[in-house]
Amino acid sequence: MGVSEKIKEIEEEMRRTQKNKATEYHLGLLKGKLARLRAQLLEPAPGAGAGAGTGFDVSKSGDARIALVGFPSVGKSTLLSKITKTKSEVAAYSFTTLTAIPGVLEYGGAEIQILDLPGIIEGAAEGKGRGRQVISAAKTSDLIMMVLDATKKAEQRALLERELEAVGIRLNREPPNIYLKAKKAGGMKLSFMSTPKYLDEKMIYNILRDYKMLNCEVLIRDENATVDDFIDVIMAPHRRYIKCLYVYNKIDCISMQFLDQLAHEDHTVVMSCELDLGITDVVDRAWQELNLMRIYTKRRGVQPNFSEALIVRQGATVEDVCDQVHRSLKESFKYALVWGASARHVPQRVGLGHVVADEDVISIVTK
Ligand SMILES: Nc1nc2c(ncn2[C@@H]2O[C@H](COP(=O)(O)OP(=O)(O)OP(=O)(O)O)[C@@H](O)[C@H]2O)c(=O)[nH]1
Ligand SMILES: [K+]
Numbered sequence: 001m002g003v004s005e006k007i008k009e010i011e012e013e014m015r016r017t018q019k020n021k022a023t024e025y026h027l028g029l030l031k032g033k034l035a036r037l038r039a040q041l042l043e044p045a046p047g048a049g050a051g052a053g054t055g056f057d058v059s060k061s062g063d064a065r066i067a068l069v070g071f072p073s074v075g076k077s078t079l080l081s082k083i084t085k086t087k088s089e090v091a092a093y094s095f096t097t098l099t100a101i102p103g104v105l106e107y108g109g110a111e112i113q114i115l116d117l118p119g120i121i122e123g124a125a126e127g128k129g130r131g132r133q134v135i136s137a138a139k140t141s142d143l144i145m146m147v148l149d150a151t152k153k154a155e156q157r158a159l160l161e162r163e164l165e166a167v168g169i170r171l172n173r174e175p176p177n178i179y180l181k182a183k184k185a186g187g188m189k190l191s192f193m194s195t196p197k198y199l200d201e202k203m204i205y206n207i208l209r210d211y212k213m214l215n216c217e218v219l220i221r222d223e224n225a226t227v228d229d230f231i232d233v234i235m236a237p238h239r240r241y242i243k244c245l246y247v248y249n250k251i252d253c254i255s256m257q258f259l260d261q262l263a264h265e266d267h268t269v270v271m272s273c274e275l276d277l278g279i280t281d282v283v284d285r286a287w288q289e290l291n292l293m294r295i296y297t298k299r300r301g302v303q304p305n306f307s308e309a310l311i312v313r314q315g316a317t318v319e320d321v322c323d324q325v326h327r328s329l330k331e332s333f334k335y336a337l338v339w340g341a342s343a344r345h346v347p348q349r350v351g352l353g354h355v356v357a358d359e360d361v362i363s364i365v366t367k
């Protein structure tokens with residue numbers, strides 16, 4: 001029996017099994033098995049070369065990567081052509097795009113790689129169409145833009161989410177607050193910060209044994225942790241926690257009332273590529289979700305160059321900015337002058353520990 005068939009069988013058994021106190025442990029084990037099989041599905045078979053589990057052969061470039069994921073003909077390629085200089089073929093029929101098409105979005109001196117991907121359909125995670133390849137490519141991104149057709153049924157979003165979940169992508173979530181460390185000896189050591197509501201010792205020991213993790217240390221820090229969370233922690237190398245922005249396209253074809261409803265959902269933006277509506281909003285929101293900041297450097301007496309930015313993560317300090325310029329810069333650092341949102345007055349004289357803000361201008365003074 002192939003892996004896909006085994007997965008189907010387990011899913012079938014889970015559907016048949018009634019959820020109650022007596023079946024809870026059995027269901028927990030089935031979940032664990034399912035997670036292992038799904039990970040296997042993504043591993044290319046030995047000797048298969050760059051096969052099933054790998055994404056498309058596009059190397060990463062720029063400061064971050066955004067993947068456009070969605071059903072066929074929702075407007076992914078149309079969007080790529082709007083926000084980058086790359087032209088990806090657009091047509092009214094499904095599967096117009098057959099491979100990954102990279103483009104570059106320039107955003108105030110930052111360069112973001114946008115990957116236009118083939119459309120995926122239900123069953124993608126199990127290998128339908130290019131599904132697995134698309135999802136593997138999505139797994140390498142810093143942000144998934146899930147492009148949705150506003151005129152289609154609301155289920156499309158949940159369907160896609162399920163496909164991404166099935167291959168270990170967790171959208172807009174943090175890793176579970178559970179500590180797990182494999183040991184060489186000493187058996188299974190389990191402790192809790194407070195009594196968990198959805199997990200008990202028996203369940204955890206069962207799953208650990210099933211995964212042959214007979215020597216390990218577990219600390220459940222979150223009382224709301226579930227069996228799925230615990231399996232995610234065991235499967236950590238196969239899990240990716242990625243931000244997702246839901247982008248509803250074709251709002252030119254829906255009522256104002258429905259548009260208003262969509263626009264108020266979390267992590268959601270609406271647009272019409274056809275009418276050129278909301279595109280800048282989509283780009284701004286994507287930038288926000290990436291949680292990056294653009295810092296412009298300025299030399300004494302010279303205007304800063306706003307077409308080139310240093311890209312740092314949210315919470316970065318002047319020290320991180322120095323490291324971006326040059327690895328040894330902080331050794332000769334004396335102080336920095338800062339203009340912008342993080343400065344109390346401009347310019348503010350600051351040290352290495354100063355936390356910068358998006359679009360700050362910084363002048364570094366060395367010894
Ligand atoms: N009404 C309307 N049609 C749109 C809009 N944006 C794109 N389209 C149309 O939708 C169709 C599909 O667009 P594509 O960009 O090829 O869609 P895709 O998601 O890349 O499709 P695949 O590559 O086949 O997965 C084309 O006929 C577009 O002209 C929009 O905002 N409104
Ligand atoms: K299309």
Ligand SMILES: [Mg+2]
Pocket residue numbers: 076077078088089090096097116117118119
């Ligand atoms: Mg396309």
